[in-house]
Amino acid sequence: MRAAVLEGPGRVSVREVARPVPAPGQVRVKLEGCGVCASNLTPWEGPEWMHFPTEPGALGHEGWGVVDAVGDGVEGLAAGDRVAALSYRSYGEYDVAEAAAVVKLPEALAGQPFPGEPLGCAFNIFRRADVRPGQDVAIVGIGFLGAILTRLATDAGARVIAISRRSFSLDLARRFGAAETIPMDDHRAIIERVKDLTGGRLCARVIEAAGKQWPLDLAGELVAEGGKLVVAGYHQDGPRQVNMQMWNWKGIDVVNAHERDPAVAMRGIREAVEAVASGRLDPSPLYTHRYTLDRLGEALDATRDRPDGFLKALVTP
Numbered sequence: 001m002r003a004a005v006l007e008g009p010g011r012v013s014v015r016e017v018a019r020p021v022p023a024p025g026q027v028r029v030k031l032e033g034c035g036v037c038a039s040n041l042t043p044w045e046g047p048e049w050m051h052f053p054t055e056p057g058a059l060g061h062e063g064w065g066v067v068d069a070v071g072d073g074v075e076g077l078a079a080g081d082r083v084a085a086l087s088y089r090s091y092g093e094y095d096v097a098e099a100a101a102v103v104k105l106p107e108a109l110a111g112q113p114f115p116g117e118p119l120g121c122a123f124n125i126f127r128r129a130d131v132r133p134g135q136d137v138a139i140v141g142i143g144f145l146g147a148i149l150t151r152l153a154t155d156a157g158a159r160v161i162a163i164s165r166r167s168f169s170l171d172l173a174r175r176f177g178a179a180e181t182i183p184m185d186d187h188r189a190i191i192e193r194v195k196d197l198t199g200g201r202l203c204a205r206v207i208e209a210a211g212k213q214w215p216l217d218l219a220g221e222l223v224a225e226g227g228k229l230v231v232a233g234y235h236q237d238g239p240r241q242v243n244m245q246m247w248n249w250k251g252i253d254v255v256n257a258h259e260r261d262p263a264v265a266m267r268g269i270r271e272a273v274e275a276v277a278s279g280r281l282d283p284s285p286l287y288t289h290r291y292t293l294d295r296l297g298e299a300l301d302a303t304r305d306r307p308d309g310f311l312k313a314l315v316t317p
Helices: 040-047 114-128 142-153 167-175 187-197 214-223 244-250 262-278 293-305
Strands: 002-008 011-016 024-037 063-070 084-085 094-098 102-104 136-140 158-166 180-183 203-208 223-231 253-256 287-294 312-316
Touching: 002 158, 002 293, 011 293, 024 084, 040 063, 040 293, 084 114, 114 142, 114 203, 114 223, 114 262, 136 142, 142 158, 142 167, 142 203, 158 167, 158 187, 167 180, 180 187, 187 214, 203 214, 214 223, 214 244, 214 293, 287 293, 293 312
Parallel strands: 136 158, 136 203, 158 180, 203 223, 223 253, 287 312
Antiparallel strands: 002 011, 024 063, 024 094, 024 312, 063 084, 084 102
């Protein structure tokens, strides 16, 4: 099979490698595609701790496709089942996954891309955010996650205030249900605008979905006393400083909404499957850029540089 290999910082090749064989309890998936995650960007830059070349297909963990082989002891899955898989070498034509890390995709999703891991991540973040009807909810950073969280919070009866630096993203937030949008360009002006919109109360929930220092600082300012600051952005460029005096004074709860329990990750993916299949959520406008496997480097660069109109890249074998 063909699979991508990171050869060094900013360098990727596609190699012919042996097709993986599912072990007992595993299935092999003939991949239709894999989403590109921002967590790939630090390895793509080549920090000191990275080892090159990587395993074939490594870093790809947002794959979906069709089961084509089943290991011993697997029940409930068969060749021909279309699935989303939580596996970790999905930048290729095939990958293997534990049977417990695979979710069947219903006929309602036939022909649609389904990067299960990031969709499930959005649902798990939303659960941890504990959004309630009537609340003011600020979402700082409207990308793939921020847009989905806007839709989920709006559907839950909250009033969403979307804050993002790109006009394209703010337009998208309105399409996904945001009641108010604010350009992320002036720290103090944003705080004053949110105060105006909330009668001075600020927001019961603030979800930071950018993964950078300034948006995290801003998010802390926007939380109401006794509210929750939910860190959903992927912070991968070193330590952060926080205004602990302000956090203490406000008495806020701070939630790191990233999950590491595989069972929780799978619950989120199953919830996402149900929501998309039922029509409650349509993520299709969020898949803005598509690349073939031999253009994976371009997909990673676009994920880093975020050209105009970019939200999410998908890579196909």
